[in-house]
Amino acid sequence: MEYQKALRQLIEEFKTNFMPSVSLDLAIFGFHDGQLKVLLLRWKGTDDWCLPGGRIRHEENLEVAAYRSLQQRTGLREIFLQQFHTFGDVMRYTNFSKQETMAKLGLPEDITEELVSRDVSVGYYALVEFANAVPTPDFFTEECRWWDIDQIPPLLFDHNDMIKLALKTLRRQLSYQPIGYNLLPDKFTMPDIQQLYETILGQTLDRRNFQKRMLGYNILERLEERKTGGAHKAPYLYRFDKEKYEKALAEEILFVG
Amino acid sequence: MEYQKALRQLIEEFKTNFMPSVSLDLAIFGFHDGQLKVLLLRWKGTDDWCLPGGRIRHEENLEVAAYRSLQQRTGLREIFLQQFHTFGDVMRYTNFSKQETMAKLGLPEDITEELVSRDVSVGYYALVEFANAVPTPDFFTEECRWWDIDQIPPLLFDHNDMIKLALKTLRRQLSYQPIGYNLLPDKFTMPDIQQLYETILGQTLDRRNFQKRMLGYNILERLEERKTGGAHKAPYLYRFDKEKYEKALAEEILFVG
DNA sequence: TCAAAAGTGTTTCCGTTACACCCATGG
DNA sequence: CCATGGGTGTAACGGAAACACTTTTGA
Numbered sequence: 001m002e003y004q005k006a007l008r009q010l011i012e013e014f015k016t017n018f019m020p021s022v023s024l025d026l027a028i029f030g031f032h033d034g035q036l037k038v039l040l041l042r043w044k045g046t047d048d049w050c051l052p053g054g055r056i057r058h059e060e061n062l063e064v065a066a067y068r069s070l071q072q073r074t075g076l077r078e079i080f081l082q083q084f085h086t087f088g089d090v091m092r093y094t095n096f097s098k099q100e101t102m103a104k105l106g107l108p109e110d111i112t113e114e115l116v117s118r119d120v121s122v123g124y125y126a127l128v129e130f131a132n133a134v135p136t137p138d139f140f141t142e143e144c145r146w147w148d149i150d151q152i153p154p155l156l157f158d159h160n161d162m163i164k165l166a167l168k169t170l171r172r173q174l175s176y177q178p179i180g181y182n183l184l185p186d187k188f189t190m191p192d193i194q195q196l197y198e199t200i201l202g203q204t205l206d207r208r209n210f211q212k213r214m215l216g217y218n219i220l221e222r223l224e225e226r227k228t229g230g231a232h233k234a235p236y237l238y239r240f241d242k243e244k245y246e247k248a249l250a251e252e253i254l255f256v257g
Numbered sequence: 258m259e260y261q262k263a264l265r266q267l268i269e270e271f272k273t274n275f276m277p278s279v280s281l282d283l284a285i286f287g288f289h290d291g292q293l294k295v296l297l298l299r300w301k302g303t304d305d306w307c308l309p310g311g312r313i314r315h316e317e318n319l320e321v322a323a324y325r326s327l328q329q330r331t332g333l334r335e336i337f338l339q340q341f342h343t344f345g346d347v348m349r350y351t352n353f354s355k356q357e358t359m360a361k362l363g364l365p366e367d368i369t370e371e372l373v374s375r376d377v378s379v380g381y382y383a384l385v386e387f388a389n390a391v392p393t394p395d396f397f398t399e400e401c402r403w404w405d406i407d408q409i410p411p412l413l414f415d416h417n418d419m420i421k422l423a424l425k426t427l428r429r430q431l432s433y434q435p436i437g438y439n440l441l442p443d444k445f446t447m448p449d450i451q452q453l454y455e456t457i458l459g460q461t462l463d464r465r466n467f468q469k470r471m472l473g474y475n476i477l478e479r480l481e482e483r484k485t486g487g488a489h490k491a492p493y494l495y496r497f498d499k500e501k502y503e504k505a506l507a508e509e510i511l512f513v514g
Numbered sequence: 515t516c517a518a519a520a521g522t523g524t525t526t527c528c529g530t531t532a533c534a535c536c537c538a539t540g541g
Numbered sequence: 542c543c544a545t546g547g548g549t550g551t552a553a554c555g556g557a558a559a560c561a562c563t564t565t566t567g568a
Contacts, residue, residue: 062345
């Protein structure tokens with residue numbers, strides 16, 4: 001069977017090129033239509049969804065591996081990517097009916113053992129511009145698409161918990177780091193970025209206070225008007241001042257009280 | 258040679274019982290005499306110091322492995338232990354003159370390769386009561402002792418960076434989580450705990466404001482007087498209300514603004 | 515001309531910081 | 542009896558939250 005042959009070959013390649021026992025998982029957040037989304041993969045021939053993951057090459061930095069994996073799933077580079085926790089419970093595989101899923105995939109038992117043996121996994125979360133991403137499945141999966149954050153189904157492994165913790169970390173991060181550079185188009189309005197914040201935080205914010213705070217950070221530059229299709233008064237357009245933005249990210253203390 | 262035989266045996270045991278490619282490192286902080294200390298290990302026959310580490314058994318939870326390693330170095334259980342970052346740079350071994358150190362240890366090259374091949378390492382930091390800890394070296398080391406936080410020598414691997422980041426995380430943590438349960442004796446005075454905070458943060462705090470804040474957390478219970486040897490007015494003794502303390506730790510939001 | 519959205523500034527509030535006085539104890 | 546440290550309360554400050562009016566635009 002052609003598929004199994006390819007599979008065995010892939011596993012061989014894994015064994016020679018990648019570190020055993022360690023993997024990484026990605027919670028890739030996108031923003032569209034006032035909704036926060038997460039990128040999920042569906043395994044071939046099943047209805048089982050999970051987070052995209054990756055492995056680390058023997059001579060590759062962990063962070064580089066995370067960026068590489070992110071690019072393989074979305075086509076994107078130079079994205080906000082942040083490690084948030086490392087998961088190492090043995091139990092995180094119980095939620096996952098190994099035999100069942102593997103059987104659906106048509107995998108013999110010895111391969112199953114190899115493939116889903118217990119790993120320690122480093123969790124990263126990423127923020128990407130929804131429109132620019134090209135969701136791409138990998139060898140084991142046949143579908144890769146965005147899910148609304150509040151409509152995520154029960155996932156394989158401990159991936160529901162991962163998303164929960166990633167989101168929690170992201171929300172905390174939002175309070176002391178600027179976010180938005182990779183989530184918004186080059187030019188955007190104040191209502192745009194406010195909606196982004198409100199979506200991530202899951203709560204509404206005062207228009208005036210938000211603007212005051214955001215401008216206070218000193219990382220935005222205002223352009224001219226915009227009228228496009230929008231009815232009503234045309235809001236200003238803004239753009240991130242890349243240099244100041246990076247500086248703020250590096251300092252990281254900027255927004256702490 | 259007896260030593261090399263034991264070593265080979267140990268490595269065999271590692272290979273069969275522990276996960277490859279993943280390890281963990283511990284920044285164990287202790288508090289004594291108004292000084293914050295870190296526990297370091299010195300390799301046999303060398304002047305090279307490093308953080309204590311550990312490995313994960315195949316069927317062992319990551320966190321359990323961390324607690325086990327902590328206990329092996331200090332004899333302590335039920336300690337504040339917190340994951341803070343996972344280190345995965347290949348470069349983190351450059352600082353480390355492999356051949357040199359290994360030669361001092363009398364290790365043949367093939368063992369060297371096995372022993373210090375590149376790992377991804379999960380960093381934990383712990384807070385322990387200085388007086389209760391019994392620093393214990395492991396097979397590779399002959400000395401295990403406390404170092405003042407501001408007198409740490411250049412360490413092997415990337416362990417200086419690890420300590421730096423651990424301390425940074427600890428300080429941040431201090432602002433939104435109660436700390437002290439494992440660092441102070443059962444009964445302690447307000448000046449005691451204030452000194453602990455000042456030591457960790459590296460700055461002095463206002464006596465009155467500190468007390469106000471600390472009591473506001475509602476995790477302390479006041480006992481009676483204390484006079485012991487101390488001259489001057491006898492300060493009250495306090496004790497942590499274990500239940501409320503645990504609750505605060507679990508909520509973790511308690512001290513956020 | 516009206517409804518809906520955007521631009522802008524002021525007041526209020528609350529938590530943090532700064533600060534002072536009295537009390538107890540051992541030398 | 543006094544120097545040193547501990548107990549306690551209040552005033553000042555500043556950043557965040559609450560809040561209102563005017564302007565623009567398409568329908």
